[in-house]
Amino acid sequence: MSTILKIFAFPAALIIMCVGILTILGGHITPGGGFQGGAMIAGAFIFCVIVYGLRESPFKFSHDFLASMESAGALGFVLLGLAGLIFSGFYLYNVGTDLYNIVDPIIKNLFHYPDPTNAGILPYLNFVVGLKVLVGLSAVVIAFLGFNQLDEES
């Protein structure tokens, strides 16, 4: 790739990642959410990997990192769902908002997201979905580029 592209790609990727994070954070009240934001962050990573190559890319997503983030995302989603099941009797019940007044106020305050919209656990769900999506899409591209390198070497 050209030098101009190499100078531009990394700072641009940082900004695109921030836009992706902002999309995740506004997912409960505006268009967007975990999947879209995660895909934007993965897009920034893919941009860097294509411009610099897998070995020289400034973003090093190791196998352990990908595995741990994927697991944390899935586990976070299940645990938030189980919190609803334990405290209200319904899986994925929004215990932070508690529309039906069936949850203890202490639990409600514990899961309450500090914002003016009384969103409850939705931003946390967006966050963990964003983690899963960014890792999943990045892993696909890393695998394809890895196979490509193996082909070239053999």
Place this chain on the structure above:
Amino acid sequence: MVYAGPLILGFVMGFILGTRIKTDPESKLKFTLGSYIVVLIVAVAMAYIIGPFPFYTDVPLAPGFVSAIAGLIIGKITFGR
């Protein structure tokens, strides 16, 4: 009024990504501290242009955006070596 939710989640997400920035010392392209400061300035200007997204009533710049870039840079400085 600044709400803590987007500040905390944005910072955490940025920090996680920032820890994975590991520049190659043998590479011809060097991203020095100055380049990160330029990115920070551009990001703050961009956050001001975006406005108080997503709540529209708090501070005049997007708090999630600023905390995300702060998390990215702090993550890079602390663990991204």
